Amino acid sequence: MATGLVRRPDSAGAPPAEQVHLQFGADASTQVSVSWAAPSAVARPRLQLGPAGLPASWQVEADERVCTDALTGVTAFTYHASVGSLEPGSRYAYQVLHDGSPPVPGTFSTAPRGRSAPFRFTSFGDQSVPAPVGRGCGPHSPNAGYVVDAVDRLDPLFHLLNGDLCYANGSDAPVATWASYFGNISRSARHRPWMPAPGNHENEAGNGPYGYLSYQTRFLLPGNGTPAHRGQWYAFTAGPVRVVALNNDDVCLQDGGFSGIRRDSVPGYLADGVDPYVRGYSGGLQRRWLERELAAARRDEEIDWIVVVMHQPAVSSAHFNGADLGVRQNWLPLFDAYGVDVVLAGHEHHYERSHPVRGVAPGSSLLTPAPAGRPVGRRHKPAEIDTRQGTVHLTIGGGGHPYSTPARRLHGPRQGIVIAGVERGNPLVQRRSVIETEPADWSAYREARAPYGFASFDVAPAEPGGMTSIAVTYWGASAGSASYRPRDRVVLRKPQRSAWLPGRDLAGSRPASRG
Numbered sequence: 001m002a003t004g005l006v007r008r009p010d011s012a013g014a015p016p017a018e019q020v021h022l023q024f025g026a027d028a029s030t031q032v033s034v035s036w037a038a039p040s041a042v043a044r045p046r047l048q049l050g051p052a053g054l055p056a057s058w059q060v061e062a063d064e065r066v067c068t069d070a071l072t073g074v075t076a077f078t079y080h081a082s083v084g085s086l087e088p089g090s091r092y093a094y095q096v097l098h099d100g101s102p103p104v105p106g107t108f109s110t111a112p113r114g115r116s117a118p119f120r121f122t123s124f125g126d127q128s129v130p131a132p133v134g135r136g137c138g139p140h141s142p143n144a145g146y147v148v149d150a151v152d153r154l155d156p157l158f159h160l161l162n163g164d165l166c167y168a169n170g171s172d173a174p175v176a177t178w179a180s181y182f183g184n185i186s187r188s189a190r191h192r193p194w195m196p197a198p199g200n201h202e203n204e205a206g207n208g209p210y211g212y213l214s215y216q217t218r219f220l221l222p223g224n225g226t227p228a229h230r231g232q233w234y235a236f237t238a239g240p241v242r243v244v245a246l247n248n249d250d251v252c253l254q255d256g257g258f259s260g261i262r263r264d265s266v267p268g269y270l271a272d273g274v275d276p277y278v279r280g281y282s283g284g285l286q287r288r289w290l291e292r293e294l295a296a297a298r299r300d301e302e303i304d305w306i307v308v309v310m311h312q313p314a315v316s317s318a319h320f321n322g323a324d325l326g327v328r329q330n331w332l333p334l335f336d337a338y339g340v341d342v343v344l345a346g347h348e349h350h351y352e353r354s355h356p357v358r359g360v361a362p363g364s365s366l367l368t369p370a371p372a373g374r375p376v377g378r379r380h381k382p383a384e385i386d387t388r389q390g391t392v393h394l395t396i397g398g399g400g401h402p403y404s405t406p407a408r409r410l411h412g413p414r415q416g417i418v419i420a421g422v423e424r425g426n427p428l429v430q431r432r433s434v435i436e437t438e439p440a441d442w443s444a445y446r447e448a449r450a451p452y453g454f455a456s457f458d459v460a461p462a463e464p465g466g467m468t469s470i471a472v473t474y475w476g477a478s479a480g481s482a483s484y485r486p487r488d489r490v491v492l493r494k495p496q497r498s499a500w501l502p503g504r505d506l507a508g509s510r511p512a513s514r515g
């Protein structure tokens with residue numbers, strides 16, 4: 001247990017455990033971590049666990065992780081306990097506690113083993129918090145609260161957070177913002193893992209060498225082989241689905257982590273060389289890890305679906321941020337080579353879905369993804385897609401941030417927006433993006449009327465004839481409304497992995513298969 005210089009408290013009158021949330025380990029059928037926080041250090045933090053309906057039969061001591069925010073000097077105290085060797089497809093009940101406080105209960109289900117049972121997961125990004133925190137500098141909206149209940153009503157096995165969780169980097173009270181965030185999602189996230197990919201607003205300049213220490217302190221995620229980058233990129237398996245989470249700040253051209261309040265108020269910001277523009281910070285480590293992960297997933301005959309969750313999108317027709325050329329340069333060749341089925345992103349505060357895409361449109365200097373297996377320019381909405389043709393990109397960034405992308409800021413039906421470069425700058429002045437436009441033949445559906453929302457994914461691992469499918473539904477709501485209704489539906493369907501050869505698409509072209 002890492003205690004640092006923190007004085008152990010007397011247990012009498014200890015503050016209660018709060019912000020309880022779950023994460024899966026690399027194998028979601030057997031491994032779960034429980035995390036929580038307390039307003040000050042606590043004694044003997046622990047997890048008690050057992051099969052649902054029975055008395056808790058196991059106890060696991062929790063590790064303490066602390067992080068002191070560079071802006072405010074406030075320390076966050078977090079606690080994490082992991083369990084493995086659980087039974088697949090099983091229901092468990094647990095409680096977290098420490099000396100002098102009442103236990104806080106929760107439940108979860110492990111993922112089914114292999115293709116043995118269907119399950120559902122959900123996803124959105126860009127949530128924020130439901131009410132002002134501190135001086136109210138950070139974003140907040142009622143929908144950031146409503147979406148938690150909307151997700152929970154669907155009872156997913158797990159939820160994917162596509163980055164920009166609580167926007168603590170824009171708040172004068174970042175530790176309280178995180179507390180508000182977990183306080184809001186915990187009513188769902190203590191009953192099912194909410195698995196995050198970091199977004200640009202998880203970069204809190206001055207917190208750790210690259211700004212992510214606060215985020216890293218609060219989550220216990222599957223390992224990636226590099227402890228210094230823990231939680232930045234990772235993967236886990238649920239049934240026949242391999243989920244790969246990435247940190248796109250590593251490759252993006254856009255200067256998205258800049259925060260005026262941190263520049264102006266973090267002590268030593270300039271003298272200590274703090275710079276939120278961290279493009280290339282992994283030195284290629286993340287890309288090499290990604291290629292190994294994708295190659296292994298594609299070799300694995302038990303994996304039918306590869307789902308990537310990340311923040312900044314590879315395609316966008318919103319005049320808001322734009323797709324980032326850095327994402328296209330670094331990730332899309334790998335997504336093509338290893339046949340990634342679905343990419344989930346956020347950053348643009350709306351919903352947009354692409355046709356399956358593979359390769360680059362002829363003559364495109366912006367690496368515009370080419371629609372694959374569908375006639376270019378047709379405007380009908382496909383009911384069913386075989387993702388062996390190409391990768392379907394979903395931008396689901398309407399989790400709750402109040403600056404949603406209104407209809408007037410969506411460009412024409414065939415115009416995509418691309419961040420093609422970044423102007424020179426420094427840690428004191430946010431670098432400006434160089435924006436270009438492109439034909440958006442990749443765009444299949446854009447939601448202009450219901451900017452707040454999330455998507456659900458119903459995985460059917462074993463359909464008749466050796467087929468498998470994922471039914472995708474986008475649930476949208478208008479601003480201030482708690483009513484999330486289906487707005488877009490599409491079914492992804494293909495044969496199970498054992499029935500097709502890796503690296504061969506339906507068009508007969510053969511991507512660079514190295515796996």
Ligand SMILES: [Fe+2]
Pocket residue numbers: 126164347348349401
């Ligand atoms: Fe955002």
Ligand SMILES: [Fe+2]
Pocket residue numbers: 164199200201256311346347348
């Ligand atoms: Fe963002």
